Amino acid sequence: MKTLSFVIAVALAGGVSTARADDAWQTRVSWQGREASMATRPDGGFVLHTPTGERVLAPQAMRVRTASVLFNGLFALAQDDLSKDSVEAIRDDAFDHGTQIPCHCFETGEKWHYVWTRDLSYAVDLGLAQLDPDRARASLRFKLSTVREPRATQGLFVAQDTGSGGSWPISTDRVVWFLAARHLLDDTSFADDVYRALRDTLTQDRAYVFDDAMGLYRGETSFLDWRQQTYSGWTADNVVFLGQSFALSTNVLHFQALALAASMAEKRDPHAAADYRAQADALKAAINRRFWRDDRGQYMSYIGGADHPVPYEAYDLLGTALAVTSGVADEARAKRALAQYPAWPAGSPVIWPERADVPIYHNRAIWPFVSAYALRAARAVNQPARIAHEVQSLMRGAALAGSNMENYELASQAIHVDEGALSGPVVDSPRQLWSVAGYLSMVTEGVFGLQADGRIEPKLPVSLVPMLFGKGERILLEMHGREVELIRPVDMKGDMLVADSTDTHGVRTIVTLKAVASGGAPLRSDALLYAPATPPAPALEDEGSSWRIERAAGTTLYVNGKRVDASSLPKSRTQTCISVTQLDAKGIESLHSPMVCKGDVAEVAGGWPRTWKAAAAGEYQLAARYANDHGPINTGITAGVQWINIACAGSPGQRVVLTLPHSVGVQESTRGRFRAKQGATCRFSLERGFNMSYLAHFGHYTGGQGGASGPLNPAPVDALLITPLGNDAP
Known part of the structure; x- marks a missing residue:
């Protein structure tokens, strides 16, 4: 594929091409034979000329005044995209048969007219909480739910959307909701709901997806939810591996939720606050112990396997960025992890290394919202080369496409590349909400340094000065009755501009900048694109x-x-x-081949309760043979979730949770562990667990079973499978 045979050296050292920075980035951008240009209109608006047409932009409420008409106009474009995503009703074919649902909400994009927990939460965290707090709160409230199944534990929970194998607990990143909600706690009623949902959701996740031996939460990588794109190809028809693996991003999100719970509990329940803080500290330590690869200088995206987790040569930019910005990574690891993450001339890939055998989507792709998180991480560790690179990538993508798209192909930054069966991005949408939020964040936070708490902390790469300042001294941001003015220094010796002095005059804050040597790392440009093909099982x-x-x-x-x-x-x-x-x-x-396991396996069948006798003292693995045909392998809300209660003679009672996700025929469930003494007779009984069909929110789901027809948590358990474990289990 000739589009991937390019020279990395272009533009990587300083972010913006120095040869034509003053020219190309003032009014236009040229890239691989395509060009977009921006011009002002007499009414204060803009007109963007793209390779596919023209887009006229009316004057917007927020403005930037820089030397770059392109930069100024693209800020207006992002606001125009956001206005189109701001709706009073939402709809999706899988909910209420596609009829409109009243909601003062943000919809997900031009092609996606619903509110999804993950997309919304990342977008709100990237700045929509500050730009439209009322709509952000209403959107977040839409994803909270009580329980409609009277026999289940009641509470207020964040909804995990439809997903792999029937949703939660295969996908477990719904806690990203709290990443957004933390910015909107000035509303007392909303804050009370946040704390209640935080308490109930964390308690539920602790019971169902926390692994005591690993010290980590199980579940799929956040956002990277098309398994064939990022996991081994053999997960296409069996998602059990996802449900018993451990993902960096999902664990960092749980750490942040626990930290928020500790903070909110300080005045509500000091004892609970101490408990949450201890859990957060322990999880942070486990993340660093389990995911960090010192030989690579990076955090692995996920590790997998039930009782013998193996390391995977897989890395993702969102997980890395979240580890940096959350404080999970210490300073040394944060700097190294971001510096070691590769960059291509058009931008930073969301996963690395890429897969040569699957289409473009998460694979071989730039996702603007992830680029915005990478920019945020680069600011945290003072890496101006990465800051400039992400700014440039976000600008180029929006300008050439004429909107803030969901994603782009990695080498060309095109919204479609024709490569036969590998063509893509397979799915794309204009004005994708988290992309819009990412672009706005790039301007307000990435360039002007405006923080969520109101502080102004610019970290502006010197390489962007020709584009933004030209021959002028000042650039200005005007937003919501507040103005931020940055004044360039005379002495430009250094690679990054930071605040030298700050003065506030009325609504305007004037920041005089100074140049410093950041000590930041250059972008990594020597990475090979593809991982080797996954070998067959031994x-x-x-x-x-x-x-x-x-x-x-x-x-x-x-x-x-x-x-x-x-x-x-x-x-x-x-x-x-x-x-x-x-x-x-x-x-x-x-990536790893399928796993092949040997050992003595006892099959325990028959009616409930079932009994079995331990041949030796020790720890045992428990799984179930089952089939779940209540939904397709890639979506739905009816992952089966069951508790196995275990009473072994001479030992305290034990419980193991088994997840029985949607399957293609008969397969084995996730695994759990229990202990037994030699010769002890153990009695197994079955108890229903919890799945997303129990939430009232999914009473509107008409796209599959377990929705409008009522809760459904199947328990078609065939044989229990019991295997002794050795001393090397974690």
Whole structure:
């Protein structure tokens, strides 16, 4: 694919091309044979000329005054996009049969007329809370729900939208809602609802998706919810791996929710505040212990496997940025992780390395809202090269497309690249809400330094000065009765401009800048694009007292989560699980093959309660064979969630939660662990858990089972599968 054979050196050192910065970025941008230009109109508006047409922009409430007509006009374009996303009714074909639902809300985009928890929350966190707080609160309230199933634990919960395998607890990033809500607590009634939802949602997640041994929350990566794009291809028809894996982004979001709970509980319940703070501290430590790869200088996007999690050579920009901005990463790791994350001339990919065998969407793509989070992270660690790069990428994408699009192809920054079966982005939409919010954040926070708490803290790359200031001394932001004016210094020795002095005169805050040497890292431009292909699963051949391992040449073997150089394994009654990866010439690993496990497995069937006798003392893994045909593999709200209550003679009672997501035929559930003494008889009983169909919010769901027809949490459990675990389980 010739579009991917490009020279990385262009524009990476300083963000904006120095050869034509004064010319190309004042009124127009040119890129790979395409050009967009901006002109002012007599009424104070703008007209944008793009490769596909013209867009006329009326004067907007917020304005920037810089030397770049292009920069000024694109700020107006983002506001115009936002006005179109600000609605009084929403709709989706899967809710109320597509009829309109009254809501003073933000809709998701031109193609998506509903409110989705994830998209909305990231957009509000990126600045919509400050720009339209009433609409932001109303939109967030729409995603809160009580429980309609009378037999279930009652409370106020954040809704996890339809998703992989029937939604929560396969996808568990609904706590992103609190990332947005934290900015809107000045409304007492809303704050009370936030705390109630925070308490109930965190309690539920602690019970259902927290793994005590790992110290982490299980579930799919936040936002990267099309599994074939970012996970191994074998997850296409089986999402159990997602439900028992651990994702960086989702765990950082839980850390932030716990930190917010600790803060809000200080005056409401000091004992609870201390408990939340302890949980947050422990989770932060576990994230750094489990996800950090010192050999790569990066946080892995996810790690996986039930009782022997393996590291995955997969990284994502949103998870990395959130680790930096949340404070999960200490200063040294924060700087290193962002510096080691690759950049391409058009922007920063949302995942790396890319997949050569799947279409463009999350794979091989730039997502503007993630670029905005990368910019925020770059400001946190003083990396002006990354700041400038993300500013340029956001401007270029919006200018050439004529709107703030959902995503772009990585090399061309086009909204569609024709490559046959790999063409994409597969799905795209103009005025995508979180992209709009990301662009507005780039201007107000990224360039002018306006923080959510009202502080002004500019960190402006010197490389952007020719575009923004030209030959002038000042640039100005006017928004909501407030003005921020930045004055450039005479001495430009350094690579970043920061505040030297700040004076406020009425509604105007004047910040005199000074140039400093940031010590920030350059952008990484030497990364290979693609990961090696995922190899087939290894085979184990019976050789009497051992298993001979048959695997493809050049693969790396993992045994129970650890790299091992072996051609055979001794047989054992305890579980042994193996997988392989493929290495490229530079030592980058593929994603893992399917896992192959051996060990003594007891099948316990029959009526409930069921009984089983432990042959030896120790820890055991419990799973279930089941089928769940209540929805397609990629969506719905009817993931089966069941508790198995375990009473073993001589031991306290134990409980294991099993998730039985939508399946393609019969398969095995997620796993849990319990302990038994030698010779003890254990009694197993089944208890219904909780899924999203229990929420009143989904009484409006008409796109599948478990919605308007009533709650549905299936329990078609066939045999229980019990396997002894060794001492190396986490």
